[in-house]
Amino acid sequence: MSNLDSMQRFTFDQTDVRGELVGLQKCLNAVLSKHDYPQAVKVELGKLMAASALMSATLKYEGRLCLQARLPGDVTLIQAETTDTGEIRAIARYDESKEIEHVELAGGQLVITLEPAVGKPYQGVVPLEGNQLNKALEYYFKQSEQLGSRFWLECDGTIASGFMLQQLPASEQDDPDAWDRLSHLASTLKAEELLNLDNQSLLYRLYHEEQVRLYDETALRFACTCSKERTGNAISQIGYDELMDVIAEQGKVSIDCQFCLQHYSFTKEQIANLFPEKKLH
């Protein structure tokens, strides 16, 4: 069994290369159980969740990392977010009137947002080419950090796994051939090995001739960051008059969180409280 719902860092002695492994099962199923996604959407969403977890390991502060793929086909959006504390959530949008057999990534854009708990968010956008999510991630790191990175992502609709290798800024201990050698060995990994092997067996399979150091696992769990307050802030953007029209028609304003389907309902008084300036009249 692979290591599930956790991620784990590893390094190689005498090199400036580090890696990260992630396995998702309960987190993935928590997302999928709330929606009736086609298999092709489950697979791409699982890979994106694994990618967001791997990338959250590079966060240097408290906050959240969000990956959003904006796509040209019948599946228009897949999005996955992981916080520095290992809370993960994800969503997909697609044309439900269509038979979805394939998620077209090529021609889309991957938007990478780093949202620190304090301070301004940073956003990077990279093109999705050749239908490969991992290439867009590698391109992002090359552009933003000038460091080589490689990603391998797999999902079978039940389990999602990811493997990342990353160059660190070179130090004196650098073994100049290490990056090429270690990334070449990783490229021999098969999809079923990434999905099914535990981390220790997987690293032994690839790197039994290297000095690998495996660190403590970090647990990952599904959690949504929605709240009544945040939902209230979001719907207040619709405008006072429009919301009061809904109240007049339906007696309340109802809204479900897109990620976790939590239902939020606002009474006339609660809507009025969102607009303190209107209360004076």
Ligand SMILES: [Zn+2]
């Ligand atoms: Zn929610």
